[in-house]
Amino acid sequence: MQQNQETALDIRGLRTEFKVGGRWYPAVRDLSLDVAENETLAIVGESGSGKSVTALSILRLLPQAGARIGAGEVLFEGRDLTKLSEREMSSVRGNSIAMIFQEPMTSLNPTMTVGEQIAEAITIHRGASQADAMAEALRLLKEVKIPSADSRLHDYPHQFSGGMRQRVMIAMALACRPKVLLADEPTTALDVTIQAQVLMQLDELKEAYGMSVVFITHNLGVVAQIADRVAVMYAGEVVELATVDALFANPAHPYTVALLRTMPRADRATESLEPIPGSVPPVTAMPEGCAYASRCPLKQPSCEDKRPELLPFDGPGHQVRCPVRLEQTRG
Amino acid sequence: MTAGNGALEVRNLAKHFTIGGGLFGPEKKLVRAVNDVSFTVPKGTSLGLVGESGCGKSTVARSLLRLIEPDAGSVVFDGIDVRAAKGAALRQLRRRMQIVFQDPYSSLNPRRTIQQALEEPLRVHRLGTAREIAEKIETAITEVGLPKQALDRYPHEFSGGQRQRIGIARALVLDPELIVADEPVSALDVSVQAQILRVLERLRDKRGLSFLFVSHDLGVVRHFCERVCVMYLGRIVEQGVTAEVFDRPLHPYTKLLRDSSPVPDPTARLTLTKIMGEVPSAANPPPGCTFHPRCVRAAGPCMTDIPALNEHDRGRQAACYHPETWPGLQAVAAAG
């Protein structure tokens, strides 16, 4: 599927570390992912899985102190983003790679009208005149379907509802026609009916703009709605990578399987939920072997010795980091 | 009807807030946060209260415990009028009805150890000797699946899920009969959410607790609650057995809510041709059925008259002039 498409963003061996008590610990461990053009890649995981850190690492938005990219490359348009100067990087941010966040209110300046804020991005990155930029801002607000956009252009962020604010953020992100959109839990703070609207809209815009979308979420339901491919993250690494259909029809990693069983569904009865016992190991105490071993029902003695690799599973593009499952399918 | 049967009966509950006013503020406005809300929670059962933010579900939850004083209606628990209770009677009621909050980071006093937090209610209510209190606390903490060593620690030493367990243990020490759970798993990761739901299920079965379970997550409500009330802009628009309500919703809003809830199945992608608009402000609700501006079925009286919550099928109630029709469900004409 994505083989015959160009790769838009290629992450290779990314390792992002945080400083805790004077020592560096990896929060993202040797992560390799690629996003094809016009593809939606969902990164799904629970808190502490490293999914948001991955997005922040791509745009180098990590806190200055106490965090660093320890290894790896992020290839985009023939350049390694981790090697760019801060100045080169800021021309990439918001221009060819844009990002939207969970809480739109904190990402908007409360003292500027939304029109001015969208126009600002356009004048900075594209050097357009103020009048042209405002006209473009209006077009964008209409494009993200803000009702009576002409008058709302001159409203301030606090005059918008949560859902409308997120649309404004999307309009701002689209302002420079980015190649890649990083969306970090963009619908988590929204009500379900609004979430549905925003999800469908993102999908339409992806097609219209020919963007690639990296969609970060903890919600498997949302993943099923929007993703082409899915990377499941656990304790800083990808444990499973598959097309969306393969992941839900044939989940391979015990963590993915368990995650699917913990989610009660609105459309059918769930007999009994099966919680995952235990908790994610803290970054400061990662085990030698498989990070999921202590919670895993398939655990073998060998799981605790060596860190498993991400290897092909049955089906094209399906990969899993679990030797026990791979053994099972072969045998 | 109001015999001491352990049930919670709520009739025509209403709560209004005023916003604005003041010398230089905007014009004073009456916000009807909760309007004419009635439901019953029989002993040992769970009733879900679902809706989107601002629909008034949390206000209902807090009004029942009089953490917010309701303006009208009656709340009767086990034959006792909650709204009229004063002094010792109110304290006694508060012992029997407890609340679990959404945010595990805000629901525990950061300066008190878990031991202190759990002891305090028993001390205040003078329930038992020091030894009995110690035993009760140990029972409560183990019942929610935490080790006894947890008692000596402070809230910040625990994860969100663990804090939520502590919040539940605190609600349990007084041996309540009814628990009002206000989005108790919304702030948690799914795997932790399942753990907490397990704990609550176990308590319900073991202690025969009743639950009023407030949530925006239809999946969680479907899993935990036998019956459900769907709220929209301060009113109950539909109620009935949870599985029936979600499988064959009568009210178009219930259907919209269900169809918007993402399910982990890529073959069941959202096929909503259009979801119209957003929830209007409660300060300025539309006339007639408050859902009509977003409703594809709106016609005739919807624009002018507020529909009553009428029985449409056995045990199924909906406030709609043009309810959805489903095979097997008797189509009831717009009941005035």
Added chain:
Amino acid sequence: MGAAVSSSPARPGGLWLAFSKNRLSWVGLALLAIIIIVAIFAPLIAPYDPLEQNIVARLEPPSAEFLLGTDSYGRDVLSRLIYGTRISLTVGFIAILIAMTIGSMIGILAGYVGGVFDQIVMGLLDVMLSFPTLLLGLMIAAMLGASLENLIIAIAITEIAPFARIARAPTISLKQRDFVEAGRALGFGPVRIMGVHILPNMISDVVVMSSLWMASAIRTEASLSFIGLGVPPPTPTWGSMIREGFENILDAWWLAVFPSLAILLTVLALNLLGDALRDAIDPKLRAE
């Protein structure tokens, strides 16, 4: 299950332990201890009688005989400074203690009760705040008459309003926290909620501020003493010494500089203590 509890125990008795682990708190504590010892044992430490005038040795610069020099009446500055510690500390501590207690109570009550009560109380306090501290103190002191007790009362009253303000703001935000609501649901009375659940969570703000306001109290004492509404001369206080020294600042710098230094050191000690106390009270910071 799911019960991996972190392994850093922080028991309630650990407050002192946590406090004592902070190195700066020791500096503050040591400084304050020295100042207090000086105040208590003033008669033993002071080389001269602070009131004894010596016309021959007027405005002597610091020397082996007079370590910190002498003032325009030939009185030993060091001895006066040592005796002055007593007055300044007494006035500062007691006045702030009174202001802190009353002010916090008013602030918590206003914040917790809210509504019209809050508006009235805060309105009255705003009126008090709108007077300059010195003017208000002057009015009260003039009304009560000049004595040490009245000075303390006057200063305490002027500092009530700021403490009430400091206490009210966190009370209002704490009132909305779920644990306060949980307390009400558990049948706790308002006194318990204010005393057990709100007070300990905001006291650090008040304590930290109290060290700063104590400096202000010591300054007010100085000003009032100078005007003649404080402790009557010739009793030495740091404030009156600075004012007197100020007149001769060009010919005799030591007169104003040493009492100023004394105030500076006291305030520094109080600030260090305040910070350390704030950290020790907070179990989150204590664990680190």
